[in-house]
Amino acid sequence: xxxxxxxxxxxxxxxxxxxxxxxxxxxxxxxxxxxxxxxxxxxxxxxxxxxxxxxxxxxxxxxxxxxxxxxxxxxxxxxxxxxxxxxxxxxxxxxxxxxxxxxxxxxxxxxxxxxxxxxxxxxxxxxxxxxxxxxxxxxxxxxxxxxxxxxxxxxxxxxxxxxxxxxxxxxxxxxxxxxxxxxxxxxxxxxxxxxxxxxxxxxxxxxxxxxxxxxxxxxxxxxxxxxxxxxxxxxxxxxxxxxxxxxxxxxxxxxxxxxxxxxxxxxxxxxxxxxxxxxxxxxxxxxxxxxxxxxxxxxxxxxxxxxxxxxxxxxxxxxxxxxxxxxxxxxxxxxxxxxxxxxxxxxxxxxxxxxxxxxxxxxxxxxxxxxxxxxxxxxxxxxxxxxxxxxxxxxxxxxxxxxxxxxxxxxxxxxxxxxxxxxxxxxx
Amino acid sequence: xxxxxxxxxxxxxxxxxxxxxxxxxxxxxxxxxxxxxxxxxxxxxxxxxxxxxxxxxxxxxxxxxxxxxxxxxxxxxxxxxxxxxxxxxxxxxxxxxxxxxxxxxxxxxxxxxxxxxxxxxxxxxxxxxxxxxxxxxxxxxxxxxxxxxxxxxxxxxxxxxxxxxxxxxxxxxxxxxxxxxxxxxxxxxxxxxxxxxxxxxxxxxxxxxxxxxxxxxxxxxxxxxxxxxxxxxxxxxxxxxxxxxxxxxxxxxxxxxxxxxx
Numbered sequence: 001x002x003x004x005x006x007x008x009x010x011x012x013x014x015x016x017x018x019x020x021x022x023x024x025x026x027x028x029x030x031x032x033x034x035x036x037x038x039x040x041x042x043x044x045x046x047x048x049x050x051x052x053x054x055x056x057x058x059x060x061x062x063x064x065x066x067x068x069x070x071x072x073x074x075x076x077x078x079x080x081x082x083x084x085x086x087x088x089x090x091x092x093x094x095x096x097x098x099x100x101x102x103x104x105x106x107x108x109x110x111x112x113x114x115x116x117x118x119x120x121x122x123x124x125x126x127x128x129x130x131x132x133x134x135x136x137x138x139x140x141x142x143x144x145x146x147x148x149x150x151x152x153x154x155x156x157x158x159x160x161x162x163x164x165x166x167x168x169x170x171x172x173x174x175x176x177x178x179x180x181x182x183x184x185x186x187x188x189x190x191x192x193x194x195x196x197x198x199x200x201x202x203x204x205x206x207x208x209x210x211x212x213x214x215x216x217x218x219x220x221x222x223x224x225x226x227x228x229x230x231x232x233x234x235x236x237x238x239x240x241x242x243x244x245x246x247x248x249x250x251x252x253x254x255x256x257x258x259x260x261x262x263x264x265x266x267x268x269x270x271x272x273x274x275x276x277x278x279x280x281x282x283x284x285x286x287x288x289x290x291x292x293x294x295x296x297x298x299x300x301x302x303x304x305x306x307x308x309x310x311x312x313x314x315x316x317x318x319x320x321x322x323x324x325x326x327x328x329x330x331x332x333x334x335x336x337x338x339x340x341x342x343x344x345x346x347x348x349x350x351x352x353x354x355x356x357x358x359x360x361x362x363x364x365x366x367x368x369x370x371x372x373x374x375x376x377x378x379x380x381x382x383x384x385x386x387x388x389x390x391x392x393x394x395x396x397x398x399x400x401x402x403x404x405x406x407x408x409x410x411x412x413x414x415x416x417x418x419x420x421x422x423x424x425x426x427x428x
Numbered sequence: 429x430x431x432x433x434x435x436x437x438x439x440x441x442x443x444x445x446x447x448x449x450x451x452x453x454x455x456x457x458x459x460x461x462x463x464x465x466x467x468x469x470x471x472x473x474x475x476x477x478x479x480x481x482x483x484x485x486x487x488x489x490x491x492x493x494x495x496x497x498x499x500x501x502x503x504x505x506x507x508x509x510x511x512x513x514x515x516x517x518x519x520x521x522x523x524x525x526x527x528x529x530x531x532x533x534x535x536x537x538x539x540x541x542x543x544x545x546x547x548x549x550x551x552x553x554x555x556x557x558x559x560x561x562x563x564x565x566x567x568x569x570x571x572x573x574x575x576x577x578x579x580x581x582x583x584x585x586x587x588x589x590x591x592x593x594x595x596x597x598x599x600x601x602x603x604x605x606x607x608x609x610x611x612x613x614x615x616x617x618x619x620x621x622x623x624x625x626x627x628x629x630x631x632x633x634x635x636x637x638x639x640x641x642x643x644x645x646x647x648x649x650x651x652x653x654x655x656x657x658x659x660x661x662x663x664x665x666x667x668x669x670x671x672x673x674x675x676x677x678x679x680x681x682x683x684x685x686x687x688x689x690x
Contacts, residue, residue: 002643002644006647007646007647007650010650010651010654011650011651011654014651014654014655015654015655018654018655018657019657031590032590032591032593036593036594037591037592037595038591038592039590039591041587045554045557045558046558046669047558047559048558048559048652049665049666049669049670050652050655050656050666051656051661051662051663051666052656052657052661052662052666053660053664053665053666053668054657054660055669056652059651060655095647098644098647099644099648101562101570101592101595102561102564102644102648103560103561103562103572104561104648104680137594140591259657259659259660274659274660276660350532350534353532353533354532354534354535357528357530357533357535358533358535364534364535367534368534
């Protein structure tokens with residue numbers, strides 16, 4: 001029987017957890033084992049979408065929103081006067097299984113405020129996921145937060161039961177973290193991240209050597225960075241993210257545009273709207289780092305320490321390197337194709353496999369899903385005239401064209417020719 | 429006009445392809461049995477299924493392209509989109525004419541057409557995996573019913589059989605009036621003459637629900653409402669990710685379970 005109390009607790013503890021942006025249920029493929037309920041899918045499955053457009057994959061709740069800390073950016077800081085609740089481990093476990101069996105969710109995302117101390121909190125969280133795994137014989141996805149400052153053996157224990165662990169960095173520089181969260185320090189955050197990385201690679205080694213070794217955190221670890229709560233620029237954020245990817249093998253770094261939950265705190269900027277556009281550009285840059293072969297310096301550097309909010313980072317890269325464009329679609333290698341605005345890994349794959357048989361024209365490209373609206377300034381193929389390209393039109397002019405959005409194609413045609421006339425009168 | 433007909437099975441279709449080569453007939457229309465038969469009085473040749481001939485065509489597709497491509501073709505076929513049979517037929521013709529593997533040559537219209545239809549079918553299958561909602565029944569089993577755009581149940585059943593291995597469940601296609609029943613031992617195809625189900629929402633009639641079912645639906649709706657971050661509200665994106673035609677089946681978008689606890 002579901003009591004009134006459960007309704008209230010779920011409401012409070014979901015509201016407290018929702019600011020954590022991570023929701024992925026991906027990273028590990030595991031079939032059902034006889035006698036258990038559930039499996040995990042390598043790509044993850046979303047089960048619903050909230051009215052802010054975000055995917056709902058996992059039941060994202062806090063075990064408790066009581067917290068001994070007083071971090072300026074956090075809704076659950078101890079000095080906030082708002083409703084508090086704590087689940088028992090069985091309540092979390094029963095709710096998860098009830099939702100899972102109805103196919104509402106892909107699994108559980110369990111976080112918590114710090115109750116009493118980090119060790120005590122971790123013990124309670126482990127009890128909840130252990131209940132789910134052992135009592136309900138649950139074989140689905142679990143993502144658990146690691147509370148910075150907890151003992152090493154508790155991290156080891158969590159990694160036995162959870163698919164993914166995450167330690168949130170929250171603030172991109174130590175100096176600013178100390179300013180906003182004086183009770184936290186980088187060492188207690190970086191130590192568990194390093195330890196999880198080492199354990200995962202040790203575990204991989206062991207499983208190669210011995211037959212019966214349980215997996216440790218099979219879906220890897222992730223972290224979250226809050227952007228816009230401090231004066232850290234995008235270069236700082238992306239450099240940190242890149243180090244976490246290359247040196248610590250993180251699966252994902254999440255960027256969370258700061259939402260002014262505690263607008264009374266003078267240490268925080270007074271934002272009217274959260275920096276959602278900046279967050280969006282950071283995710284684009286993150287994808288360029290992970291899947292497109294870009295380096296941090298390609299995207300942000302001394303001259304451009306922040307991302308352009310108006311146009312995406314790939315277009316900006318192309319504007320800074322007009323000498324590399326236009327690219328010949330029928331000749332360029334895969335990585336060069338990926339550098340072209342409007343072309344992603346999927347269309348680059350299709351281009352490489354199709355052009356073996358026939359020369360491609362813009363019609364083919366459109367059908368393959370290339371966004372010609374962007375790509376056309378940066379490519380040549382059979383029939384697009386070469387002079388209408390970024391190199392000849394000059395980056396600033398193309399930038400204006402892309403920004404005005406090209407409402408009427410006639411007007412664009414006209415202005416393109418006009419500019420070509422001005423720049424290259426002899427072409428006529 | 430030449431019309432070749434088959435029994436609507438995949439093997440039947442492959443046999444048809446075999447026979448069209450053997451008889452040197454290129455059909456103008458390929459008719460599935462049970463399809464709207466406005467050509468009833470014209471010269472329809474019905475091709476009976478022969479497994480051996482079907483096998484040879486299937487192996488040929490794998491040989492000239494790849495197993496992945498053959499599977500893709502199968503998925504496009506079971507979608508039951510009217511023009512899919514003709515599309516696949518043209519693909520096989522081209523596949524035999526060209527000296528190379530055409531599966532990735534998107535400058536050929538049938539290749540691109542199949543790839544596009546496959547994407548649509550695969551997306552619908554994904555959405556069914558995402559948006560299927562089981563209702564717990566009074567008999568401790570789980571029930572879901574809805575009307576998918578394409579006939580995707582055969583594609584998604586293995587996923588549910590694996591995931592919900594320890595529970596009895598039924599997934600039912602209301603539009604095509606068939607479904608699958610699964611228990612710990614096996615998964616079988618079923619069809620009901622009369623279901624105690626609301627044909628629009630797929631909700632079971634009240635006496636068939638587990639006593640806690642409505643409360644669970646309400647609980648899920650409350651969770652769903654709590655998770656939205658107000659300053660981020662983005663209705664357009666929401667509609668794009670969660671198409672409106674699915675809303676009627678989703679407890680979080682409805683008050684199927686309202687009253688008691690709200």
